[in-house]
Amino acid sequence: MMEYIFVIIILFVCMLVYFKIADKYNIIDKPNHRSAHTQITLRGGGIIFPVAFILFALFNTNLFFNDYWAFGLGLMAICTVSFIDDIIDLSNKIRLSAHFISVILLLYCFGVFNAENLIPFWIWPVMFILIIGTLNAYNFMDGINGMTGIYSLVTLASLVYINQEIYQFVDKDLIYYPILACLVFLFYNFRKKAKCFAGDVGSMGIGFWIIGLITLLIIKTQDIKYLFLLSIYGIEVVLTIIERLQLKENIFEAHRRHLYQLFANEKKVSHLMISGAYALLQLIINAFLIHSNLSVWLIMLIIFIPAGGMYLGLKWSLKKEYNL
Template structure:
């Protein structure tokens, strides 16, 4: 408990210092036609997430060094992206290296080659998914806390990862929430925050699946995955935009823009949906693999259906508003 309190105090101080420095050096996010905010806001506040992981590293005998190295490599590049806006051709190779270091940390057998490539693709997809979904106040903090809660309670029984890694990250999310869980946020996570969280969740999830031989971890990020995958499919089929370009087609953005639901209510809604999925995971991840797979695909089908229903309602709402 004393260690947690020390970490919390350091993170509070770090967030305050960063807020002042970001003001001084003009590290800001300026709203545009694709933004969900209306005023200039500090970006990169998610820098406290890798700081929390660094504190874990130093306070736990330098555990998981390759994971930490990969995370700080991609965090550095992501922070530069927050300041200068780097090309995806610059960011992508570093993402591949960072995910490879995670696989190496987990003593992952590099061969067979096709399986290694599949894991690299999945890792890059996860970290970018968290980046894509970081678009409204509160959603990154609330959703990530819910994901961590599922990992924490499973880890209490299985001990597949050092609990401090989960707890310290959760503390950083609480501190971040003080600045971000507001009608007018004081700062945003930025790429450094969202991608660092994606790295962490992929690492813990990989340990989960490798230790327990269970696919259920993927459901710990089901709500984000469903929104991201189906939005990408919609853009490929119905729009002429590049899937790498910024946009406002995510379901959470539509709920804010079309139904005028507040950022915080939408964020809480996403968190509650994932919390319900977490409960199902906790009750099923030890069952026979056939039952797990049945639950796995049933939940995926359920949320695909929910997305389609909501999307159709949104289309009708837009037609009514434009009539």
């Protein structure tokens, strides 16, 4: 317990130091046509997540060098490129190259390429597409105060429960440290007027960490139902992309078509209420998912039909109300 308290203190100090640096070098987020905020705010507060992993490595040296060094390199690579992208716009080629290398390191760390795992070659590209797609979904959904932090906290808490009560798939500290980082980040972000935003370094950093944990859980249990621990994000992003494709829009350009953006920008609902609602829905799904013995396909239908229907219904209602 004292170790975790000490880590929290260090993380708070690191955040305060970063605020000084960001303020001095003008690392800020200016509102634009995609933004759901109206004030200039410090960007890159999500740097707390790679810092938390560095602390994990320092306090768990044997674990890091024996088991998680490749995962750590992948996390640092994606966070470094994302932080640079927060300051200067990088090309898609550079970003995707970093994502590709990081995913290779993640999969290598968890033994996907080992001969004894006998994973068919054709599954590898599917895994790359799925992980990189989920990473970018995490980035797309990072648009309002509290969303990334509280949604991640719910997912991590679910992983803690699974690790303790269902199946121990990882050392507990690899879940606890991002939880501590989320709590510190939320202290500054889960506010009506946020002190800082996560930035790409935050959304990509915590997204990579959580996706890595879920990937390891699926490998260890051979149960793909745990993909649905991120199902709310998945439903939102996939349906939004389909809508934009139907409208013949460039899906790589900034937009305001996400449901949470419509609630925040048009309906003027509190960011904290929206973020809390998304996290609560995912928590309900996770509670059902963890204790369900149904087939994956049946679980998918039970989750996606009502959640997708609710999403489409709310989207249709808001678009009709505001003539969008």
